[in-house]
Amino acid sequence: MAPTVPALKIRDLEIWPPLVLAPMSGVTNRTMRALYKPFGLGLTVTEFVSSNALKYGSRRTMEMIDQHGVEQPVSTQLWGDDPATMAAAAKVVRECGADVVDINFGCPAPKVTKTNGGSACLRDPDLCEAIMRAVVAAVDCPVTMKMRLGWSESDLAYMDVARRAQDAGVQAVTLHARTAKQFYRGNADWEHIARLKSAIDIPVIGNGDLDDAHLAMRRMRESGVDAIMLGRATLGNPWLISQIRDVMEGREARPMPSQADRLRFAIEHYRAMLRDLGEKRAVPQMRKHVALYLKGMPGAAVLRERIMHLDRADDAIAVIEETIVKLESEAMVAA
Ligand SMILES: Cc1cc2nc3c(=O)[nH]c(=O)nc-3n(C[C@H](O)[C@H](O)[C@H](O)COP(=O)(O)O)c2cc1C
Structure with a gap:
């Protein structure tokens, strides 16, 4: 069967299928990723890890970033608001086996945004750029970035931050098409994802509300993204991953198991x-x-x-x- 979509290329990594498991804090630990990967994921991402916490290297934090003997390729996600701390953390996670370092500019949780991390960084594109440049300079592997549309409807920073990402040497951008203020309310607006894809040259990974194989493929086709990322809909339903892989590989989506x-x-x-x-x-x-x-x-x-x-x-x-x-x-x- 001929594939219906090309592989995702993140610098020298060729990722097939172009189907990514979303980072989910408290969920996508190594056990869960190892169980879900064989359903047909091309890339998995860890739970986000605080760059500050890495300074202290608690056992729990080290467990989160230890990628030895896990699925490959794997991306380790970091959050923080200080470029030097993020760069130091990136070095550590790379040494601990990350194939990709992902920067989190998307988390809307108050415990993260109150320290200016996650989506709060989007209020300051200069800071985002400084973080991205520091992380890219710190590691020899590809660096990617995941963000929301912006802090609020009246402050949609994604286009500016994505262009800066590309200039800074970031190799792919994931967009969860909601604002931070929205949390999970309303719908992800895939129009913005399509707009981003046509504005930048590095790969774009589209994310938000994909809960059905045909919807996922339609979103991918209509927005032109290089890959799609699945989060909540896979929980308790990894068979969705296999169904999407089937369609990507040119087959009918398999039926759900009993x-x-x-x-x-x-x-x-x-x-x-x-x-x-x-x-x-x-x-x-x-x-x-x-x-x-x-x-x-x-x-x-x-x-x-x-x-x-x-x-x-x-x-x-x-x-x-x-x-x-x-x-x-x-x-x-x-x-
Ligand atoms: C329980 C949970 C934890 C999450 N943790 C993270 C995280 O650590 N890093 C991150 O970038 N996004 C995180 N997200 C957001 C998801 O990666 C994804 O962007 C979001 O759920 C939208 O995709 P979906 O509609 O397919 O679920 C989390 C989402 C959930 C539901």
């Missing part, structure tokens, strides 16, 4: 998290994942509630196993 098989994968996810993080950390993190795997299934709300109150992994897994048996016996009766 509900029982989706829950079998949820158990695999649970066990991988237990193995990598231990029960104390895995159980609270898996509550939200299991809730997402259950989405749309009969009795999901009740099951979610039960799992929310369980502190032992074995008990939570038993509830999922019980649900699989129930789903399969109902399917047999229906057949």
